[in-house]
Amino acid sequence: MNKVFKTGDHVALKDDVISGIVVDVLTNDVVVRTRDGFDMTFPSHLLVIENQDSFLKSMSNMSSLDSGEWEEKHASKRKATTQKSKNRAILPMEVDLHINQLTNSTRGMTNFDMLTLQINSAKLKLEFAIQNKIGAVVFIHGVGEGVLKEELMFLFGRYSGLEYFDAPYAKYGVGATQVEISQNAKLI
Numbered sequence: 001m002n003k004v005f006k007t008g009d010h011v012a013l014k015d016d017v018i019s020g021i022v023v024d025v026l027t028n029d030v031v032v033r034t035r036d037g038f039d040m041t042f043p044s045h046l047l048v049i050e051n052q053d054s055f056l057k058s059m060s061n062m063s064s065l066d067s068g069e070w071e072e073k074h075a076s077k078r079k080a081t082t083q084k085s086k087n088r089a090i091l092p093m094e095v096d097l098h099i100n101q102l103t104n105s106t107r108g109m110t111n112f113d114m115l116t117l118q119i120n121s122a123k124l125k126l127e128f129a130i131q132n133k134i135g136a137v138v139f140i141h142g143v144g145e146g147v148l149k150e151e152l153m154f155l156f157g158r159y160s161g162l163e164y165f166d167a168p169y170a171k172y173g174v175g176a177t178q179v180e181i182s183q184n185a186k187l188i
Helices: 052-062 067-089 113-131 147-157
Strands: 010-013 017-023 027-036 039-043 045-050 092-095 136-138 163-165 176-181
Touching: 010 027, 017 176, 039 092, 067 176, 092 113, 113 136, 113 176, 147 163
Parallel strands: 092 136
Antiparallel strands: 010 017, 010 045, 017 027, 027 039, 136 176, 163 176
16 A cells, blocks of 8 residues: 655654654655654655654553553564564655755855864764664765865775775765664664
8 A cells, every 4th residue: 555645744754753844755765854853765655654642542542551552552563573573674864964054154164164064964974874784874974185085085984893994986976975874883
């Protein structure tokens, strides 16, 4: 069954803690602005509409069950969910570091100020991804003289549990770097 989402819907990612508001609906994907202000794209079949009333009802029913009953009731569901989550293909979080995406005006900013803003933005979004167990992030930095890319490589090298490489050329060209985040990645 294909769900129909519309701009403004409150949605959550199945089997994960990520939720937010729909900001755009594409052919097979939905762009969601998370509660932390990040825009992320997900296949529509991985999203559900959040309904606070049903959530509150389920929480109130929970208190009437003891932990043993709850465990029996949900043990088989948890195994099925674990199997499903290993097979799903979630698109990586995309972070555009072009300066015009980070600020309305560069008036009065030096090249150093702009680079600092870009690196700080990358660090914040990388740490968000690590904390929220997001498996992959693509940083779109452009080509230019390579200074931003070099600084990003230095930043990524400071973290354990990260692998980084050029993002898929077919989608991003040569101006993007993909970071794969392992489950045991640590913040610096």
